[in-house]
Amino acid sequence: MSTYIFVLGKDPELSMAELLARYPESKPQMKCADFVLLDLKKPLSQKEFDQLGGQIKAGKVFDTADKKYLVPKIADHLSVEHYAGKLNYGVSVYGWSEKNLRALLPDLKKEFKRRGISSRFVNQHFLNISAAQHKGLSGGKEVLVCKEGPDFHLAEVVAVQDIDAYSKRDYEKPFRDMKVGMLPPKLAQIMINLTGSEGAIWDPFCGGGVLIMEGLLMGHKMLGSDIDEETLQGAKRNVEWVKKEFAVKTTAELFAHDATDPVPLKQFDAIACEGYLGPPQNRLRSKREFAPLVSRLSQLYQLFFAALKSAGFKGSVVIGLPFYRTREGELELSEVIRGAEKTGFRKELDLKYARKDQLVGRQILRFRLV
Ligand SMILES: C[S@@+](CC[C@H](N)C(=O)[O-])C[C@H]1O[C@@H](n2cnc3c(N)ncnc32)[C@H](O)[C@@H]1O
Structure with a gap:
């Protein structure tokens, strides 16, 4: 068993919900808006981390220290396997102001000098290490310094968000339909993780198939349907592309279906979907x-x-609904939520995903038939 620190993405509550759904037995604990501490039985690999859209980086904890021992403890850890040449490293702080790097980084450099080690930190302008900078460490290590009360957890980074792979999947897929609004791949991963399912997942509003592609990459059997035949053809092209580009072996079944019709007689354990968001908004409107x-x-x-209820579907239903920023404040589709509850579904989760400047945001909900 090892303790890990996960640095949360820009919507910390959603990132935390993802960890709770993915590692229910590890009892993740959110220590501040920045990071979570959790125990894992098996070592965390980059491959596993690549399936967690809500996390920025993860580090394996090697010590917990008082402030006055930070410098020697970090220096001990970084130099333990260093035998020759320049020691490259980076330090990022969480739950603690980045201003503290202005003292910590030069103090560390002095400590290495005192030990006769030539060193270089890759932090730029005394700021935390970004995912792109992490790649430039060329064999060096990144240490996380995470403050919890008077203590500091020290962790060595073992996995970092692969921003290039996300943008390849987002921008290079052959079918992109700007009219329907495309789900960011990271959010698709979070939604799949929120189902808590390891089995087959159905997206009944699959559009261009972002959820289908991400689910396949995560090893799920995926089913996708859409009312629009042309969009479905686009989803098929995207799925073929992701299978080829990322050597995916699992399969997807894509078919035309109106989500308001009786549920198709197919095997699936959970539902993850994002329905229609409405037309793109270019100005602030009234409710x-x-x-x-x-x-x-x-x-x-x-x-x-109602169709899910008739089918007696008991699995989790993770759904992304739009919410709109209007002149009178946020407008949620509360009628949909009330309707689902009246039909017999319990709302288990209700979180938002939006940039501050977006007129249309996403409300991520999880329901289950009771
Ligand atoms: C916002 S898009 C989904 C986008 C998708 N998540 C993606 O990232 O590519 C909504 C999709 O729902 C489909 N749709 C709308 N009404 C539907 C219905 N009654 N049954 C099935 N699909 C429907 C539309 O054709 C559209 O492709």
Whole structure:
């Protein structure tokens, strides 16, 4: 058993929910908005970390120290396997102001000099190490210094978000339909993890198939359907592309289906989906202007949940709904949520995913039939 620190993404609560769903037995503990501490039975690999869209980096804890021992303890750890040449390293701090790097990094350098070791830290402008900078460490290590009360957990980074792979999947896939709004691959991974399922997952509003692609990469059997035949052809092209580019062996079944019709007679354990978000918004509107769209979407989801109820589907249903920023504040599709609850589904999770400047955000919900 080893203790790990996970540095959370820009929506910490969603990132935390992902860890809780993925590692329920490890009892993840959120120590501040920046990081989580959790015990894992098996060593964490980069491959496993690549399936966690809500996490920025992870480090294996090697010590917990008082502030006055930080420098010697970090120096001990970084120099233990260093035999010759320049020692490259980086330090990032969490739960503690980055300003502290202004003293910590030069103090460490002095400590190495005192020990007769020539060293170089890769931090730029005394700021934390980004995922891109981490790659430039060329064999050197990155240490995380994470403050919890008077103590500092020290961890060596073992996995970092692969930003290049995410942007390849996001921007290089052959079918991109800007009209339907595309789910970011990281959010698709979070949603899949939130199902808590290791088996087959159905996306009944699959669009261009982002959830399908991410699910396949995570080793799930995936089923995807959409009402629109042309979009479905696009999803098929994307799936073929991801299978070829990322050597995926699992399969996806894609078929035309109206999500308000009776649930197809197919095997799946969970549902993860993002339905229609409405047309792209280019200006701040009033709540009233959204009324026709809200009523249309409420009807659509009402029928969808009714179909799931009729089928007696007991697995988790993770769904991304739009919410709109209006002149009068945020407008959620509360009717959809109330409707699902009236139909017999319990809301287990309700979190938001949005940039501050976005007019349309996503509300990520998990329901289960009770
Ligand atoms: C926002 S898109 C999904 C985007 C998708 N998550 C992606 O990242 O590519 C919503 C999709 O729902 C589909 N849709 C709308 N109404 C539907 C219905 N009643 N049944 C099935 N699919 C439907 C649309 O054709 C569209 O492709």
